[in-house]
Each structure stands twice: as structure tokens, then as C-alpha cells.
Amino acid sequence: MTAKLRIIIVGSGLAGLAAARILREHHDVTVYERGGTDTATGGQGICLFSNGVKILQTMGFDRARVGAVPCYGYRALDKNGNQLQDFPVDFKAKYGADTLAMKRSDFRDELLLLATAPSEHLGIQGHPAQVIFNTNVVDIDPEEASITLEDGSVVGADVVIIADGVHSRLRHRIVGSDARAKKNGMTCYRVAVSAEAVKHTLGYLPAWWDPQTADGRISAFQAGDGSNRLIAAYAIRNAEYMNLACVFPTRQNRGNVLESWYADGNRREMIETFDDYYEPMRKILGIATEVKVWELQDIDPLPNWNRGRTILIGDAAHAMTPMQGQGANMALEDADALRLLRPGMSRKDISSVLEQVDGVRRPRATRVLRDTRVQAKDITLEERIANLDYNCGYNGVFEALKAMK
Numbered sequence: 053m054t055a056k057l058r059i060i061i062v063g064s065g066l067a068g069l070a071a072a073r074i075l076r077e078h079h080d081v082t083v084y085e086r087g088g089t090d091t092a093t094g095g096q097g098i099c100l101f102s103n104g105v106k107i108l109q110t111m112g113f114d115r116a117r118v119g120a121v122p123c124y125g126y127r128a129l130d131k132n133g134n135q136l137q138d139f140p141v142d143f144k145a146k147y148g149a150d151t152l153a154m155k156r157s158d159f160r161d162e163l164l165l166l167a168t169a170p171s172e173h174l175g176i177q178g179h180p181a182q183v184i185f186n187t188n189v190v191d192i193d194p195e196e197a198s199i200t201l202e203d204g205s206v207v208g209a210d211v212v213i214i215a216d217g218v219h220s221r222l223r224h225r226i227v228g229s230d231a232r233a234k235k236n237g238m239t240c241y242r243v244a245v246s247a248e249a250v251k252h253t254l255g256y257l258p259a260w261w262d263p264q265t266a267d268g269r270i271s272a273f274q275a276g277d278g279s280n281r282l283i284a285a286y287a288i289r290n291a292e293y294m295n296l297a298c299v300f301p302t303r304q305n306r307g308n309v310l311e312s313w314y315a316d317g318n319r320r321e322m323i324e325t326f327d328d329y330y331e332p333m334r335k336i337l338g339i340a341t342e343v344k345v346w347e348l349q350d351i352d353p354l355p356n357w358n359r360g361r362t363i364l365i366g367d368a369a370h371a372m373t374p375m376q377g378q379g380a381n382m383a384l385e386d387a388d389a390l391r392l393l394r395p396g397m398s399r400k401d402i403s404s405v406l407e408q409v410d411g412v413r414r415p416r417a418t419r420v421l422r423d424t425r426v427q428a429k430d431i432t433l434e435e436r437i438a439n440l441d442y443n444c445g446y447n448g449v450f451e452a453l454k455a456m457k
């Protein structure tokens with residue numbers, strides 16, 4: 053039997069679980085998660101673009117189980133719901149896979165299943181990853197590939213993967229300095245509203261929502277008055293819900309209150325911020341039951357992601373704002389790159405393989421981060437299309453390595 057590596061992953065967010073699914077086929081994987089089993093859930097949506105979906109398709113991802121809704125481009129509207137611009141995109145024909153919108157909690161459940169379900173259920177080899185919840189990792193030794201838990205115990209492995217998110221407490225052990233997230237001055241309220249509730253309130257579904265007329269577009273309602281306010285909407289969970297992300301310049305610094313993805317927002321503030329939008333939109337925001345708030349933030353590109361037998365992935369390595377919807381897609385690409393930890397490889401080669409992962413992933417994530425910063429400002433349609441081509445055109449680590457040669 054081929055020798056397996058013992059791999060520890062810190063964090064069971066989207067990056068950690070995707071990595072666990074990829075690595076479990078050939079290695080022994082243990083994930084340490086400081087939260088409970090319901091950690092990192094939230095009712096709102098997430099959009100996985102063709103680059104991420106191509107990787108999901110190699111993982112046994114079941115889009116029907118998740119109720120994923122395919123997107124077919126973008127539509128710009130004004131705050132009265134009048135269409136300004138339509139930009140159809142056939143993602144599958146152009147980039148080789150659909151772009152899919154999902155409820156974030158459904159997506160995470162699917163990744164958890166793929167990481168931990170019995171191998172025979174998934175039709176794959178190897179053993180399920182073990183996820184240990186309610187266990188905070190307080191320190192790591194990157195060279196030794198060991199972690200220290202809150203009770204002081206030290207657990208060793210062959211490889212440690214740090215996927216502890218944007219506010220990583222372990223990142224500094226890799227990069228040496230304390231790289232912290234920077235807010236970009238914008239706040240986002242996120243709600244998921246059910247079609248049933250909207251039909252009940254309005255008596256109909258607006259054209260941009262009704263599946264017969266929405267044409268699968270991601271709708272962006274621009275305030276158009278220089279106030280930099282925007283509501284982006286897309287359907288999720290078999291189109292039973294609409295995800296609405298309401299973005300506007302931050303009014304006050306909420307400090308650490310917003311350190312969590314899932315901080316509760318103030319519904320009244322959200323409605324007041326968009327009170328000049330047309331009545332159907334105001335009513336829709338008014339019936340949102342769960343309002344989450346997030347101050348948009350990212351981290352400057354890091355000088356390295358790896359050290360010794362340890363590597364950063366996901367937001368811990370490259371947090372970016374959602375202006376291109378690429379954060380989780382980059383996390384999937386990172387997970388895919390860990391396939392370079394091949395079955396039977398020697399322990400002494402681990403650090404050079406992690407160096408290779410860094411070499412293939414970091415320049416690309418850095419470019420996507422920089423493009424995302426620019427996208428937050430006004431850019432031309434041609435520039436947006438060029439970004440989409442670059443993002444969605446990625447075909448996994450082995451093709452990326454070939455292209456680098």
C-alpha cells in the first residue's frame with residue numbers, strides 16, 4: 053500500500069473542507085475547527101464561477117443536492133427597476149462549466165459531506181476526513197508541521213494547512229509579520245428573501261426575479277447618483293430564494309463587532325440606506341427575516357504562503373472583497389493545487405511541493421485580488437470581460453503548471 057501523509061487542516065470553512073475532500077482520497081486528513089457543527093453557516097448566497105465549478109465537478113459535487121441555480125450573465129438596472137444594460141454570458145460554452153449560485157449554508161453542507169461521507173457512498177478510495185469541532189488551534193510550528201491546541205497539547209503531522217479565514221491568528225507564523233485585513237470603506241448588508249414571501253407581500257414576482265423573465269441574470273441595481281450604493285440580486289436554492297447584497301459606503305466604524313462573517317445587521321438601517329429605491333425593492337428588504345452585515349475588507353498580497361511543511365490557503369492567504377465573487381473560487385483553486393501532494397511522496401519532498409503550490413497559486417490570486425480592488429471602482433465593460441476571461445478560464449493546477457513551462 054502507498055504510504056499516506058498525515059495532514060492537519062486548521063479551519064472547516066469553504067477552503068478547509070474543499071482541501072479535506074481533495075486530500076482524503078490519498079492521505080489521512082484531520083480538520084480542527086474552533087466552532088461547533090453549525091459553524092460558518094448563514095442563510096445568504098454565494099456564486100461559484102466556472103473556474104470554481106470546474107474544480108467542484110472533479111470532487112463529486114452534486115448541484116441538484118445543493119439546489120444550485122445557473123447564472124447566464126448580468127443585468128444593470130436603475131433604482132426604479134428599469135433595465136439599463138443586459139450582458140448575457142453562456143459560461144458553459146465560453147469557459148467549460150456553468151456559473152452556479154447557491155445558499156451559502158447548503159454549499160458548506162455539501163463540502164462537509166464530500167469531506168466526511170463514507171468513501172463507498174462517494175465512489176472514491178481512501179478514508180473520510182475527520183473533523184474535530186470546538187477545538188481552537190492557538191499556535192503552529194511550520195517547520196515541524198505541528199499545531200498547539202488551547203489545552204496545551206501538541207499534535208504533529210506531515211503537513212499543516214492553515215485555512216482559518218481572513219482574521220487568521222496563525223498567518224504571522226508563516227509570513228513573519230502581522231498582515232491584517234484592511235477595510236475598504238464599504239459595508240454590505242446580506243439577506244435571502246423567499247419567493248413565497250414576496251408573492252405574498254407584492255402579489256407578484258418582479259420581472260427581474262420571475263424565472264420566466266429574469267433569464268438567469270445577476271441583477272445589479274445602481275443608485276446612479278454618485279452615492280456608490282448598489283443592490284446585487286441572484287436566485288438561490290432552486291430559485292426559492294433571492295440573495296440580495298446591499299452595498300454602500302460605511303457610515304461608522306463598527307470595529308471588531310464585524311470580525312465575524314455572520315454578524316447580525318440592523319434591518320432598519322438597511323431599509324433607510326435604500327429608502328429612495330422603488331417601492332417593490334423597499335418592501336422586499338422590509339420582509340427580510342435575517343439580516344447579516346459585513347464591512348468589505350481584504351489583505352495586501354503576502355510575500356509567501358508556505359514555510360517548512362505548512363501552507364496558508366483560502367482567505368487566510370488572500371482575502372478579497374466580493375466585488376468579483378472570487379474569494380471562494382480562489383479557495384477551491386487552492387484546494388485543487390494540493391493535489392501536488394501526490395500519493396506515496398516522500399516526507400522530505402513536502403516543503404518543495406508546498407513551494408510549488410505557492411508558485412502556481414500566489415501570482416494568480418494576487419492578480420485576482422488586484423483586479424477586484426480595481427473592479428470596486430469604475431471600469432469599462434471591456435475590462436470587466438477581460439477579468440471574467442482571466443478568472444473563469446482557469447483549468448486546474450496541472451494545466452496551470454504546463455502553461456508556466
Ligand SMILES: Cc1cc2nc3c(=O)[nH]c(=O)nc-3n(C[C@H](O)[C@H](O)[C@H](O)COP(=O)(O)OP(=O)(O)OC[C@H]3O[C@@H](n4cnc5c(N)ncnc54)[C@H](O)[C@@H]3O)c2cc1C
Nearest residue numbers: 063065066067086099189217366367374377378379380381
Ligand atoms: C458579502 C460576501 C459575499 C461573498 N460572495 C462571494 C461569492 O459570491 N463568490 C465567492 O467566490 N466568494 C465570495 N465571498 C468570499 C468567500 O465567502 C470567502 O472567500 C470564503 O468564505 C473563505 O473561506 P475560508 O474557508 O478561507 O474562510 P472561512 O469561511 O472564514 O473559514 C475559516 C474557518 O476557520 C475556523 N477557524 C478560525 N480560526 C481558527 C482556529 N484558530 N482554530 C480552528 N479553527 C479556526 C473558523 O471558525 C472558520 O470555520 C464573499 C464574501 C463576502 C463577505
